[in-house]
Amino acid sequence: MINKLVFENLKHRWVRTVLTAVVIGVQVTLILTIVGLSKGMLQDSARRARGVGAQIWLKPEGSSSFTLASAQVNEKFVGFVSKQPHVDTALGVLIAQVFGFTSMAGVDYDKFVEMTGGVKYLAGGPLRQPDDIVVDQYYQKQNSIKVGQTLKILNHPWHVAGVIEEGKLSHLIVSLSRLQSLTGNTGRVTQIVVKVDNPANTQTAVDQLNTVLKGNLHAVSIDELTSLYNVNNLPPLKGFINVITALSIFVGFLVVFLSLYTAVIERTREIGVLKALGAKPVKILDILIRETILLAIFGCIIGILLSYAAKAVIMWYAPAFLQVVIVPDWWPIAAVIAIVGALLGAVYPGLKAARQDPIEALAYD
Amino acid sequence: MTSDSIIQVRGLQKVYRTGDVPVRALRGIDLDVARGEFLAVIGPSGSGKSTLFHILGGLAAPTDGEVIVDGQNIRDLSDARRTELRQHKVGFVFQKYNLLPTLTALDNILIARYLARQNGPLSDDFKRILDLLGITKRLDHKPRALSGGEQQRVAIARALVNRPAIVLADEPTGNLDTENSTIVLELLRAINHDRGQTILMITHNPEAAAFADRVVAIRDGRIAVDNPG
Secondary structure, eight states: OHHHHHHHHHHHTTHHHHHHHHHHHHHHHHHHHHHHHHHHHHHHHHHHHTTTTOEEEEEEEEESSSSSOOOEEHHHHHHHTTSSSTEEEEEEEEEEEEEEEEEEEOOOOHHHHHHTTTOOEEOOOOOOSTTTTEEEEEHHHHTTTOOTTTETTTEEEEEEEEOOOOOOSSEEEEEEEHHHHHHHHHTTTTTHHHHHESSGGHHHHHHHHHHTTTTTTEEEEEEHHHHHHSSGGGGHHHHHHHHHHHHHHHHHHHHHHHHHHHHHHHTTTHHHHHHHTTOOOHHHHHHHHHHHHHHHHHHHHHHHHHHHHOOOOHHHOOTOOOOOOOOOHHHHHHHHHHHHHHHHHHHHHHHHTOOOOOHHHHHHH | OOOEEEEEEEEEEEEETTEEEEEEEEEEEEEEEETEEEEEEOOOSSSHHHHHHHTTSSSSSOOEEEEEETTTGGGGGHHHHHHHHHTTTEEEOOTTOOOTTTSSSSHHHHHHHHHOOOOSSSSHHHHHHHHTTTTTTTTTSSGGGHHHHHHHHHHHHHTTTOOEEEEEEEEEESOOOHHHHHHHHHHHHHHHHHHOOOOEEESSSSHHHTTEEEEEEETEEEEEEEEEE
């Protein structure tokens, strides 16, 4: 009976119910999209790292695992590394930040193709001239690029030679020597990626490389590297998510406070009737809390659906800049956040209703 | 004080405060209502009849005096016990019907049962009351789809569903036209006669009061006239 009353109350003022649920839903979407964006970007980085086909990454000692552009080392290390036991191929990579999260990778293209086991061209073909560039399908889609056109990146005109499938090192790939000269890094690379003779020898090779390169380069296996691509390893990102979460609780609190406060004022007489019929204050509170939880659940469902819409929009407009994933593991967390915010907002209106004098409430017009 | 009285009131006083000003709404009421009696309380606005209604119904506590309803002294009851009194011993009928607009007529009746923790299907006896009230076929409708007379008959059914010791009706015909007023008053009288249900009706309308067995007039917070019908 009580659930019927709660449901009918929400149905009776359906516009307010829908609006409140939508606003709660927007805060849920905000949380899910921020988390999905964080995870998506990290997963994208991890996927592109794996897409190279290498088992080991070598970076200068002390450089961060989370950015592809970092301190640089002498290109001669590439030759040295390639001669180490269990090393099949070593590829020097120079990374240059283009804008935002987008970077450009300079490689020995033939060696890169060999290491990846071959790249699939969606249009055009490989690099042939020093100023050629290949872009991945995300970058192509986002910028509506056609093979043969000229792109001006890093204040330099590049000829688009081909479009490759996404997930191979970088969205933009050019000749190593051209990028070195353009960025004033002749003879230097940002990192070295290594393919071993047998994946079973990866850890042996990592240990060996760390021994011989101590003080210059640090080797990590691709598994270790990609495991580091985690929100928990990025305190600033985690802090940002916490701020968004706190804001969401506050928004939920405000929305539900205003909605329920209005509802309680509007339903003063009904609350008086329930009290006259023998409803105790805790029962009145119970009714409002059930309404609040139901509103929050509606809001969560709307929020989850909106997060799919947000993902679709982001992936349509900026797949090369931003990668979003759906995060079902965060649905219960977002639901708890929404419900907590909503319940906080229900406290004052709920107590006001519970404490209402039945005689005054019955006289209310 | 008779032992057969379902309501016994002695020296009842009620003082309200509006701001810093005390208002003596009731100034020493003595009243006995016999079990199964249909009593009308009449009086002009501000005479204290509604205050008496609220106290007898456990909606307000007396300032002084004894008020015994079906053996329970209201003065000694906590808020929680007065709430229980409203659940089980008192049924209310209001001037403005006070049905919950979001629920159907049937659910408006059932919510009173729910709040009194009464479970199970409606008894055959109560179904006969619904027939008597003429609302059996209107139970699936929400209040907005019912006429004023129908809404008040639903409110009467709601007041009776828990078989309370007394039914308190506050101006039950105040919002009705003459035809519906007569129907409602005749129904109240029929329920009183057929079921022996004690009814205390507050009204300022002498014609409505004439349906009762006995009429008590209140003026300035005191019983002015007590006329058996």
